[in-house]
Amino acid sequence: MSVQVPRSAYERRNGSGVTRFSELETSMEKPMEGCGLGEVLGMLAMLKCDDGSNPYSGDPRAAHASRVGSMGGGGRCGSILDLYTAQCPEGPHEVYADMYFCPGS
Numbered sequence: 001m002s003v004q005v006p007r008s009a010y011e012r013r014n015g016s017g018v019t020r021f022s023e024l025e026t027s028m029e030k031p032m033e034g035c036g037l038g039e040v041l042g043m044l045a046m047l048k049c050d051d052g053s054n055p056y057s058g059d060p061r062a063a064h065a066s067r068v069g070s071m072g073g074g075g076r077c078g079s080i081l082d083l084y085t086a087q088c089p090e091g092p093h094e095v096y097a098d099m100y101f102c103p104g105s
Helices: 007-011 037-046 060-065
Strands: 003-005 067-074 079-088 091-098 101-103
Touching: 003 007, 007 101, 037 060, 037 079, 037 091, 067 091
Parallel strands: 003 101
Antiparallel strands: 067 079, 079 091
């Protein structure tokens, strides 16, 4: 079930505006936040490695294939988080993601 947050909080969600995996700091306490699986996978699929390559070639399905599993509740809403591992030349990047962080009306 999604958690409705004020639009101002949604616009400042963790991961918004980030272009490289190395710029995205995530943890169980501070996951990347998005509204729905499609948005989270789309965000992952667009991120680049430090050399400019994209481990998913822009494909959300490839991002989904890097899912390690469900990690339990976390983040500012206590939602179930998923963990993804992006393989980049500089090394793997673990991304904790909350797909239940949605803008309210």
